[in-house]
Amino acid sequence: MTRIISVVSGKGGVGKTTLVSNLGAHLSSMGKSVAVIDGNLSGANLGLHLGLSDFYPFALNHVLKGDVPVSHATYNHYLGFDIIPASLSDIEVNPKRLKHALSDLVGRKDFILIDAAAGIDNEVRAAIEASDEVLVVTNPHTPAIADALRAKKLADNLNRPVSGIILNKVRGEKFEIDHKVVEDVLETPVIARIPEHKKVRESVALKIPMTAYAPNSKVSREIKRLSHHITGEQIPKVSVIEKIANFIYK
DSSP, rough: OOOOEEEESSSSTSSSHHHHHHHHHHHHHOOOOOOEEEETTOOHHHHHHOOOOOSOOOOOHHTTTTTOOGGGGOEOOTTTOOEEOOSEEEEEEEOGGGGHTGGBBBBTTTTEEEEEEEESSSHHHHHTTSSSEEEEOOSHHHHHHHHHHHHHHHOOOOOOEEEEEEEEOOOOOSSOOOOOHHHHHHHSEEEEEEEEHHHHHHHHHHHHOOHHHHSSSSHHHHHHHHHHHTTOOOOOOOOHHHHHHHHOOO
16 A cells, blocks of 8 residues: 655755655665655756756656656656656745545555655645645754744644654753654654764765665664664664674764
């Protein structure tokens, strides 16, 4: 059965696109059939994060216009998952057809991850409506959490369950909002706390998902744990070599 998950934030810059890229990569490494979709139709980024060239002949925007089937706008990443990017130039499109556009993928993929736009506008609404469930990404700071609350309320209003909150770019500084407070405010469990790390910026610059670029980093280990939480599968035991690598990263 295909699970369509929209990843929303309410606020830009919290690391949502990076998370979607990495979840797509690691779920694929777990043997899952995955498509990641850029639902930010007026501010495409996902394809750039994953190393697509600045020009690709077809994008999700063309699918929504009815110009091409979704297969024409699907590109395979070398790590094994599919990418459906949004257009870098053609931003005049009605997002309401998103759910219909994805219908051809249902039954063919285990997971479809939608990288929703920031905010709570029509693009975000369309991404949530197209999904079965929602993940909310935020940072441990008041402005980001306030916007995450708005996004969460939008999901509630559209009757889409919020499966969990991902706290991203956590530094452990004393002025950060504690995850228990975040859970109380958003009335949803925090299912991952992903630390801030300079290698994340390196991986984005190199257009390589973090789980492949630095697989033993704390960031990658938490994303892998989150992936297993999403699938409901048990996390494999850490080998001696991995323990040594983890110690080095510490």
